[in-house]
Amino acid sequence: MKIFRLPISILMGLFLFGMASASVIAQGSTPPPPDGEVREVTDNEVNSIAREVYCPVCESTPLDVCQTQACADWRDLIRTKLENGETRQDVYDYFAEQYGGRVLATPPREGLNLLLWIMPVAAVIIGGFFFSRFMKNLRMAGGDGKEDEIETVETAVVPPSSSPIPQSDDEYIAQVERELSK
Amino acid sequence: MIENVGYLALIFSMLLAIFSASAAWYGKTNNDERWIKSARNATITIFFLLTLSSTLLIVLILQNNFEIEYVWRVSSIDMPTYLKISALWGGQAGSLLFWSWLLSLFTAAVMYGQWGKQRELIPYALIVISFTQIFFLFISLVVENPFAKLDGIPLDGNGLNPLLRHPGMIIHPPMLYLGFTGFVVPYIFAMAALMAGKLDDSWIRTTRRWTLVAWLFLSLGLILGGRWAYDVLGWGGYWGWDPVENASLIPWLSGTAFLHSVMIQERRNMFKMWNMFLVILTYLLVIYGTFLVRSGVISSVHSFAESAIGPLFFAFIAFMFIFSTYWVNKRKDMLASKDKLDSFLSREAAFLYNNFIFLAILAIVFFFTNFPIVSALFTGEQGFVGPPVYEKALSPLFLVLLLLMGIAPLTMWHRTMIKRIGLAVLWPAIVAALFAVGLYFTKIVTIWSALLGIWIISLSTVLTLFEFYKGTRARMRRDRNPFSAFAYVMAINRRRYGGYWIHLGVLVMAFGIIGIEMFQQETQIHMTVGDSVALGEYELVFQGVERYAGADDLIITEATADVYHKGKLVEVIHPQTLLYTRSGQPMTIPDVRTTFWEDFYVLLVNWEPTSASSATIRIYLNPLVNWVWAGGFIFIFGTMIAAWPDKKEKRLLKRA
Amino acid sequence: MSEEIESTVEKKSFSWGSAAVWAAVISLLALLGFGLMRSTETRPEAGETAPNVELKFFDGYEWEGRGVSSLEEMRGNVVILNFWSSWCVECRVEAKELEMNWKLHEDDGVIYLGIAHVDVEPKSIGYLEEFGITYPNAPDLGGTAAEKYNITGVPETFIIDQEGTIVHVQLGPISTRQLEAVIQSLIK
Structure with missing residues (x-):
């Protein structure tokens, strides 16, 4: 039992750890714009926001690569908003409010959308619960002791050797040897 | 004339498919071998008829016979011959016919090859596969007739969608279709085994190679699709978690889970039920995905025009789901091993941990892909799930999978001592950690989540390479020559070492994916002649733009720019934008300076005004992206090793 | 999906397992069926009741001082419901004619209601000013009205009679002649 809990907890730990790290990476940062004045906005700033906004009238096309006139207008809108000192988040909020959450690559974390964050974690935890119960049942059913014999039989086939590889560890090498001794 | 023959061949195929299903049924219930034989011959005849039908459609396309609606839709006079041939699967009606043809090809092959070996299963297999064939032929005959005529005769056709005129896109759909239809073979044998109540695992042995080959084509389809997106769509990426892409990834995931867990059944005769479930699930996901993509239920950038096949296809899927679930449920107790x-x-x-993770990934991708419908049901508004959401949810699971990929081969059947694994992992883990730490201190990689990824991937790579080493080393006790020892070891256990090659391919791809996903840089700037822009170690000097007419209805705008690497001129590149005037379809064709370490990927941005002396240029610097393609090659190579016919294995199978 | 996994591996309580599998399969099919029905919906035809449209008007483009549009409140009038967009080329063909026709029938109990379909706000205003449009207009950035009317593109025009029934559906630009033909038959 103990041996089993270890890998599962490691898996879980890694998973949560990974989730946390992934969300850390996702947080980009933009320099705060100076107040009250129109500032120069580069294409790169526009694109870095536009790539997270999907064209509302085409399908699955982010604004930064979309080639239609409408998308060009939206990019201009983003530029204007940045020039007026709005932040990245302001722009996202504007698009989400006006066009609906579906235009954001990462939909707003509210309402039904929360499922997108809950479901993966829930799937792994609930699935993991049933999976570990299933594994335990299988383990209970497994006879103890006699399998060790099988292993000894298998390893016994391998002739002792001075090779640095712990060849008795590998049933495959045993198989190679068996093939060769035929 | 020709079109009538083609259509007639379809009608006869349909009649024969109905006959085949009924004859197999009748022969089974009355225990009359002759009827079953006749049913089999019918399926083989269907193959010849559909071959005729498809060939005739190609002939019609080559003849520029625009009276035929399909030809008018997908072809045009000045399209080159190879494109005209590929137009067979360039539209809905043609690709359905192509699909039927592949299905008939596989049916004929399997009936020819397995006849006599699977006596008890064959009648049921015939019933299930003929039913599938009836469905597809019915669609072709009634809703999407590829031979339907227009009222008048247009002078020229529309031509193939420009986005599809890429070598990758010409072979990508057939690969996917081969993969999709290939999974029908394990499915029908699994269903036949259930229906016959003959639940030993001979069907698994029969279909394992089919599964592997189907999986090979599906993988190839996925990789080619990625390459096509990278070359043609002009967004510097290769995978966008688009519903169309997901539709082929989802069955690939369950297929991969099956290929792993089936080894437990072969070796230990366990988990029959589970494998049965995975095979059936894979095929159901294939048709589910096809439906999702084709019917426009979830519209997407590649979505095909709305068509009347939706309700029919839905009925088919509902039937297949209910039929499969019914039989699995009915035989549940028999399957309980x-x-x-x-x-x-x-x-x-x-292997079970592997399956758990694969299915968790599958469940997440499936849920996200279907989320737009779920959201429409509950909120009235179709939702959207973008790549960042997928990446966040899946990257930890993929990392665990990659770690498992390195460690699992160290385990032994029955039981393994944790100490033994610990010892085997210790040094590779230290080596991999040193590598990651080295990257950190040389300031090449400073993001710690990337370092974690790199550590796991390098650990698994070292462990995988060590497997090759161990095998070769063992053999070298007999054969001093390391090369022949290596080749010998590969040859005597293709499946095992093919598998390791596949793992190696995945690991190389994983390095590439970390590179491009986490370290991609980009810049966009409006330039006039002589301007320069720097990105990474590169500098681009803009030299001008020219516009000229290309073949067919094409207008090409082409920029010229010099690329300097560390101050040295390395390449002159010519990114283009294409405009197909007839369809008004624009395309952005990148030009790329490719090296082992990175791609300097340059686009002429066509939504900005372009004059002879100025243009907007967009540049992506994609580190390690070529590792994705190289890994893909290794992956396919490994799958081919594993799937290659093996005489010794046949002998073993016979003995078993 | 996860239910299916559980039920297959859980052999002891198999009846629950089967129930869960069936529930999962049926609900998946129901979801798919719903999606299919939704995707095959088409725009309301002539003779059907016009779905209500409730949208906040552009500043300066209100109808009788109200802030939010409502077809129900407009009952008793002929309503010309026009979907357009500033990025749409064909809309420019009809824009002037629509405004002229509005001026002509302003006092005949005819209401023009323009809907800027998923547009960029400043551009919409620019478009209205460019064509000198004065009739009521509202932005529909979220596409809610478009969804009710299942439009497949812009421009699309729905002519609604005094009882709130659609009498004419026009895909693509509409001409003064077409407008007159329908309006004359309704206001007599």
Whole structure:
């Protein structure tokens, strides 16, 4: 039992750890714009926001690569908003409010959308619960002791050797040897 | 004339498919071998008829016979011949016919090859596959007739969608279709085994190679699709978690889970039920995905025009789901094997962990892909799930999978001592950690989540390479020459070492994916002649733009720019934008300076005004992206090793 | 999906397992069926009741001082419901004619209601000013009205009679002649 809990907890730990790290990476940062004045906005700033906004009238096309006139207008809108000192988040909020959450690559974390964050974690935890119960049942059913014999039989086939590889560890090498001794 | 013959061949195929299903049924219930034989011959005849039908459609396309609606839709006079041939699967009606043809090809092959070996299963297999064939032929005959005529005769056709005129896109759909239809073979045998109540695992042995080949084509389809997106769509990426892409990834995931867990059944005769479930699930996901993509239920950038096949296809899917679930449920008790696990640390347990993670990934991708419908149901508004959401949810699972990929091969059947694995992992883990730490201190990689990824991937790579080493080393006790020893080891256990090659391919791809996903840089700037822009170690000097007419209805705008690397001129590149005037379809064709370490990927941005002396240029610097393609090659190579016919294995199978 | 996994591996309580599998399969099919029905919905035809449209008007483009549009409140009038967009080329063909026709029938109990379909706000205003449009207009950035009317593109025009029934559906630009033909038959 103990041996089993270890890998599962490691898996879980890694998973949560990974989730946390992934969300850390996702947080980009933009320099705060100076107040009250129109500032120069580069294409790169526009694109870095536009790539997270999907064209509302085409399908699955982010604004930064979309080639239609409408998308060009939206990019201009983003530029204007940045020039007026709005932040990245302001722009996202504007698009989400006006066009609906579906235009954001990462939909707003509210309402039904929360499922997108809950479901993966829930799937792994609930699935993991049933999976570990299933594994335990299988383990209970497994006879103890006699399998060790099988292993000894298998390893016994391998002739002792001075090779640095712990060849008795590998049933495959045993198989190679068996093939060769035929 | 020709079109009538083609259509007639379809009608006869349909009649024969109905006959085949009924004859197999009748022969089975009355225990009359002759009827079953006749049903089999019918399926083989269907193959010849559909071959005729498809050939005639190609002939019509080559003749520029625009009276035929399909030809008018997908072809035009000045399209080159190879494109005209590929137009067979360039539209809905043609690709359905192509699909039927592949299905008939596989049916004929399997009936020819397995006849006599699977006596009890064949009648049921015939019923199931003929039913599938009836469905597809019915669609072709009634809703999407590829031979339907227009009222008048247009002078020229529309031509193939420009986005599809890429070598990758010409072979990408057939690969996917081969993969999709290939899974029908394991499915029908699994269903036949259920229906016949003959639940030993001979069907698994019969279909394992089919599964592997289907999986090979599906993988190839996925990789080619990625390459096509990278070359043609002009967004510097290769995978966008688009519903169309997901539709082929989802069955690939369950297929991969099956290929792993089936080894437990072969070796230990366990988990029959589970494997049965995975095979059936894979095929159901294939048709589910096809439906999702084709019917426009979830519209997407590649979505095909709305068509009337939706309700028909839905009826078919509902039937297949209910039919499959019914039989799995009915035979549940028979399938319950006396599975036991000797240890949580064993090869069979490792395969189960693998399955768990694959299915978790599958469940997440499936849920996200279907989320727009779920959201429409509850909120009235179709939702959207973008790549960042997928990446966040899946990257931890993929990392665990990659770690498992390195460690699992160290386990043994029945049980393994944790100490033994610990010892085997210790040094590779230290080596991999040193590598990651080295990257950190040389300031090449400073993001710690990337370092974690790199550590796991390098650990698994070292462990995988060590497997090759161990095998070769063992053989070298007999054969001093390391090369022949290596080749010998590969040859005597293709499946095992093919598998390791596949793992290696995945690991190389994983390095590439970390590179491009986490370290991609981009810049966009409006330039006039002589301007320069720097990105990474590169500098681009803009030299001008010219516009000229290309072949057919094409207008090409082409920029010229010099690329300097560390101050040295390395390449002159010519990114283009294409405009197909007839369809008004624009395309952005990148030009790329490719090296082992990175791609300097340059686009002429066509939504900005372009004059002879100025243009907007967009540049992506994609580190390690070529590792994705190289990994893909290794992956396919490994799959081919594993799937290659093996004489020794045949002998073993016969003995078993 | 996860239910299916559980039920297959859970052999002891198999009846629950089967129930869960069936529930999962049926609900998946129901979801798919719903999606299919939704995707095959088409725009309301002539003779059907016009779905209500409730949208906040552009500043300066209100109808009788109200802030939010409502077809129900407009009952008793002929309503010309026009979907357009500033990025749409064909809309420019009809824009002037629509405004002229509005001026002509302003006092005949005819209401023009323009809907800027998923547009960029400043551009919409620019478009209205460019064509000198004065009739009521509202932005529909979220596409809610478009969804009710299942439009497949812009421009699309729905002519609604005094009882709130659609009498004419026009895909693509509409001409003064077409407008007159329908309006004359309704206001007599």
